[in-house]
Amino acid sequence: MATSALPTLPTADVGHGYTTTGLPHRKVAIWAFIGSECMLFASLISTYLIYKGRSVKGPFPHEPWTDPANGHVFKPILNIPVTSCSTFVLLMSSLAMVLALAAVENRDKPKVSLGDKILGSSRLWLLMTALLGITFLGFQAFEFTSFVHEGLSIRTNLFGSSFFTLTGFHGAHVTAGVIWLLTMLAIDFKRGLGPKDALNVDIMALYWHFVDVVWIAIFTLIYLIK
Amino acid sequence: MATIAAPSYAAPADYSVGEGWRSWLGTTDHKKIGYLYFFTALFFLMFGGAEAEMIRWQLRAPNQHFLTAETYNQLFTMHGTTMIFLVVMPLSAAFFNLLIPLQIGARDVAFPRLNAFSYWVYLLGAIFISAPIFFNAAPNAGWFGYAPLTTNAYSPGLNIDFWALGLQILGISSLAAGFNFITTIINMRAPGMNLMRMPMFTWMAFVVQFLIVLAFPVVTVAVVFLVFDRFFGTNFYTIAAGADPLLWQHLFWVFGHPEVYILVLPAFGLVSEVLPTFSRKPLFGYPVMVYSGILIGVLGFGVWAHHMFAVGLGPIADTVFGVTTMLIAIPTGVKIFNWIFTMWGGSIHFTTASMFAIGLVGMFTIGGISGIMHSSPPADLQQTDTYFVVAHFHYVLFGGSLMGLFAGIYYYFPKLTGHLLSERLGQWHFWLNVVGSNLAFFPMHFSGMLGMPRRVYTYDANQGWDTFNMLSTIGAIIVGVASLILVVNILISRKRGAIAGNDPWGAGTLEWSIPSPPPVYNFAHIPRVTSRYPMWDLTSPHLTSDVPHSKAGDQSIEVDVAGVEQGHVGGRTASAQPTAGGRGVPVDSGARIPTAAELGIPIPYTTTKPFFTALGLTVMLSGLPFAHMDKPVVQYVLLFCGASLLVGSLYWWLTSPLEPEVEHPQHTAH
Numbered sequence: 001m002a003t004s005a006l007p008t009l010p011t012a013d014v015g016h017g018y019t020t021t022g023l024p025h026r027k028v029a030i031w032a033f034i035g036s037e038c039m040l041f042a043s044l045i046s047t048y049l050i051y052k053g054r055s056v057k058g059p060f061p062h063e064p065w066t067d068p069a070n071g072h073v074f075k076p077i078l079n080i081p082v083t084s085c086s087t088f089v090l091l092m093s094s095l096a097m098v099l100a101l102a103a104v105e106n107r108d109k110p111k112v113s114l115g116d117k118i119l120g121s122s123r124l125w126l127l128m129t130a131l132l133g134i135t136f137l138g139f140q141a142f143e144f145t146s147f148v149h150e151g152l153s154i155r156t157n158l159f160g161s162s163f164f165t166l167t168g169f170h171g172a173h174v175t176a177g178v179i180w181l182l183t184m185l186a187i188d189f190k191r192g193l194g195p196k197d198a199l200n201v202d203i204m205a206l207y208w209h210f211v212d213v214v215w216i217a218i219f220t221l222i223y224l225i226k
Numbered sequence: 227m228a229t230i231a232a233p234s235y236a237a238p239a240d241y242s243v244g245e246g247w248r249s250w251l252g253t254t255d256h257k258k259i260g261y262l263y264f265f266t267a268l269f270f271l272m273f274g275g276a277e278a279e280m281i282r283w284q285l286r287a288p289n290q291h292f293l294t295a296e297t298y299n300q301l302f303t304m305h306g307t308t309m310i311f312l313v314v315m316p317l318s319a320a321f322f323n324l325l326i327p328l329q330i331g332a333r334d335v336a337f338p339r340l341n342a343f344s345y346w347v348y349l350l351g352a353i354f355i356s357a358p359i360f361f362n363a364a365p366n367a368g369w370f371g372y373a374p375l376t377t378n379a380y381s382p383g384l385n386i387d388f389w390a391l392g393l394q395i396l397g398i399s400s401l402a403a404g405f406n407f408i409t410t411i412i413n414m415r416a417p418g419m420n421l422m423r424m425p426m427f428t429w430m431a432f433v434v435q436f437l438i439v440l441a442f443p444v445v446t447v448a449v450v451f452l453v454f455d456r457f458f459g460t461n462f463y464t465i466a467a468g469a470d471p472l473l474w475q476h477l478f479w480v481f482g483h484p485e486v487y488i489l490v491l492p493a494f495g496l497v498s499e500v501l502p503t504f505s506r507k508p509l510f511g512y513p514v515m516v517y518s519g520i521l522i523g524v525l526g527f528g529v530w531a532h533h534m535f536a537v538g539l540g541p542i543a544d545t546v547f548g549v550t551t552m553l554i555a556i557p558t559g560v561k562i563f564n565w566i567f568t569m570w571g572g573s574i575h576f577t578t579a580s581m582f583a584i585g586l587v588g589m590f591t592i593g594g595i596s597g598i599m600h601s602s603p604p605a606d607l608q609q610t611d612t613y614f615v616v617a618h619f620h621y622v623l624f625g626g627s628l629m630g631l632f633a634g635i636y637y638y639f640p641k642l643t644g645h646l647l648s649e650r651l652g653q654w655h656f657w658l659n660v661v662g663s664n665l666a667f668f669p670m671h672f673s674g675m676l677g678m679p680r681r682v683y684t685y686d687a688n689q690g691w692d693t694f695n696m697l698s699t700i701g702a703i704i705v706g707v708a709s710l711i712l713v714v715n716i717l718i719s720r721k722r723g724a725i726a727g728n729d730p731w732g733a734g735t736l737e738w739s740i741p742s743p744p745p746v747y748n749f750a751h752i753p754r755v756t757s758r759y760p761m762w763d764l765t766s767p768h769l770t771s772d773v774p775h776s777k778a779g780d781q782s783i784e785v786d787v788a789g790v791e792q793g794h795v796g797g798r799t800a801s802a803q804p805t806a807g808g809r810g811v812p813v814d815s816g817a818r819i820p821t822a823a824e825l826g827i828p829i830p831y832t833t834t835k836p837f838f839t840a841l842g843l844t845v846m847l848s849g850l851p852f853a854h855m856d857k858p859v860v861q862y863v864l865l866f867c868g869a870s871l872l873v874g875s876l877y878w879w880l881t882s883p884l885e886p887e888v889e890h891p892q893h894t895a896h
Binding site (some may be wrong): 009010011012014016018020021023025028029032034036037039040043044047050051054055056065110132154157158160161162164173183 | 256337401404405406408409412413414415416418419439440441442443444446447448450451453458459460461466467470473477479480526537705736739751752753754756757760761764827828877
């Protein structure tokens with residue numbers, strides 16, 4: 001067999017972990033996922049805004065409403081001071097998440113002062129992030145139950161349907177994030193998270209920050225703008 | 227240095243032999259998953275085709291009672307749903323799976339287990355949405371499921387529950403695959419394969435994945451509202467509560483129009499692979515083909531309301547959406563002309579694959595032109611909800627998507643199975659298909675113009691529709707025969723077709739440099755890419771002299787091209803073409819292709835976790851319809867069991883490693 005006519009493809013000397021961009025696959029995928037999630041929340045928020053002011057009966061988010069049937073007066077539903085607190089809690093959880101990631105990345109660096117040790121404890125900051133997330137969910141549970149007591153359920157009117165669905169979806173995302181955080185925390189207690197786990201924590205952090213940013217949009221568009 | 231030896235004539239390894247059903251249930255190999263997608267979609271092609279034949283049999287003449295109105299509603303709804311979500315998308319997914327890693331020089335997709343998960347979710351979702359037709363409970367409100375029609379008030383019963391939940395399940399499959407393929411294409415291209423060297427199919431697949439991940443969340447939300455309305459009593463589509471009757475239409479078509487391009491761009495990509503190979507010319511205007519594909523994708527998000535001209539959005543909205551729709555004709559027309567210029571002056575080989583590709587160019591153009599007619603709101607008002615529209619979208623979806631996918635099947639079947647499809651049966655398939663589909667769909671233009679409405683189960687005589695309907699029915703029967711020939715061809719040829727060798731067509735892209743079917747690791751050595759047609763650079767350099775190249779990586783040493791020269795097509799021997807490639811020899815001495823272990827390439831473990839995760843998801847959602855059957859116990863048991871299985875399998879999956887650790891570097895030749 002003549003060898004001169006053989007097709008010969010040039011080969012590349014790349015290892016098993018080679019990626020075209022140099023980024024890990026999961027980092028690329030989480031950004032694609034976040035892009036997709038943007039469209040999910042955009043659709044939910046758009047629907048809320050389209051239906052704003054279209055409910056044929058109350059209660060309403062920002063105005064009182066008198067039920068023509070029995071004269072009962074409903075207060076405006078949204079409680080902005082309480083939700084401002086929960087928004088602050090969620091924003092602080094992002095700060096804790098940043099510190100948790102930094103602690104995981106810098107696990108192997110020497111820690112001298114007490115401050116170094118506190119800042120360098122990934123367990124502390126993961127726990128803190130999860131607790132702040134749970135606190136936010138607690139606020140949401142309080143909010144939902146008090147709205148129901150005040151006469152607004154998911155079935156009451158368009159405001160109820162679109163509000164509970166939108167914020168419920170966000171709450172479900174926070175819940176998933178909390179479960180993710182607690183899983184990471186369990187792994188940290190079991191074997192310790194180090195720089196080789198930084199990617200996993202980083203991806204979780206991107207998700208967490210995304211869920212946070214969505215809340216800023218929801219808080220502004222649904223709560224603050226009348 | 228590689229050892230050079232005599233050519234191998236060994237029969238290709240067959241994926242389906244000697245490995246048992248467990249290996250299919252647990253596979254993470256993109257080629258096997260592609261195989262699964264392919265055969266499942268082929269089954270549903272027959273299923274959806276049978277639905278179409280029953281519809282046409284009912285409409286063959288006026289006042290027929292072969293079907294009741296209710297059955298007819300179920301059949302046209304399931305025909306659309308099946309063909310879109312269970313045939314064209316999964317058939318495209320079969321090609322994404324098979325081809326993307328091979329075309330970019332990768333060993334698998336980025337997330338092999340997620341890929342398996344996508345397939346199993348698709349299969350279970352397809353069963354979920356299709357099975358009710360055997361219990362007279364199939365979805366019955368059209369594939370677009372307009373609310374409020376689909377709310378409890380107007381659609382009691384389980385039909386729409388199955389549709390809404392089934393669509394949700396299928397959406398998860400597409401989304402998971404979308405993230406996977408985006409990552410694969412961005413991150414797994416072989417060195418030197420920059421974006422402007424990617425094969426056109428991979429490019430179009432790339433655009434499609436972005437359309438999927440951006441469009442599916444919107445329909446997910448629309449369907450979530452519907453499910454909440456149906457099960458939890460929300461008011462999203464309750465007009466009495468102040469709901470907007472157009473909310474569903476807007477959300478659905480914001481998804482639905484990109485969906486049209488999700489259906490057709492993969493076929494465009496396949497045609498862009500087939501035509502250069504059989505014209506012996508590089509694709510004409512490659513960069514413009516890329517840009518027009520991207521432009522189609524971007525504009526596709528800005529035209530949705532042309533599906534809604536008849537609802538009265540007002541002159542400004544109608545004008546804007548009419549103009550954006552007309553704009554899409556430009557990049558689409560560019561593609562049509564570039565295919566024609568690719569063939570222009572080429573030495574065209576008429577195989578079944580190239581004939582289907584040329585068929586797409588012709589038939590899609592007809593559908594495209596009637597599409598431009600609809601883009602004008604006044605004209606659309608005459609055509610909407612008539613058979614004219616049915617003619618239009620069958621020309622673009624049958625004449626476009628399916629013909630392109632058929633071209634892809636004839637072209638890539640040898641790569642998937644190692645065996646060529648019979649050209650003799652292929653010619654029968656092609657000609658019956660062309661004659662039958664034109665006979666079926668062209669008369670619909672006339673019956674539509676004469677006012678025959680869509681989705682009506684029968685009609686009165688003497689309206690001028692009788693002859694056209696009879697012609698359409700005869701055409702549909704011919705298409706049915708053609709499709710059966712395809713199935714027979716596939717079933718016979720997958721074991722007994724002529725052995726294909728690496729490169730039966732003398733093609734130019736990377737997938738043709740490796741054995742057919744490819745070994746589990748695809749590429750024994752990752753190639754370094756210096757042009758758009760790496761194989762033609764080797765076998766037919768004169769073809770690619772006008773294509774941009776770089777010299778980087780020319781210091782090649784490995785003979786990486788194993789194969790045989792037996793490909794012969796309809797009397798013409800592919801390798802007899804003066805420039806055909808594929809006459810390489812195995813790397814190893816003798817006929818044997820080295821195993822992954824010998825090459826030190828880690829292969830992902832076989833795992834059933836993705837299957838059980840998909841099963842958990844489907845079981846969980848299948849609990850919901852029982853709420854409408856007053857069986858709360860069954861409902862909660864299914865919800866609880868499904869959710870437990872889902873979460874448990876997911877944890878099990880995420881905490882177990884994908885593949886064995888590599889101990890030693892695999893690169894020995896320097």
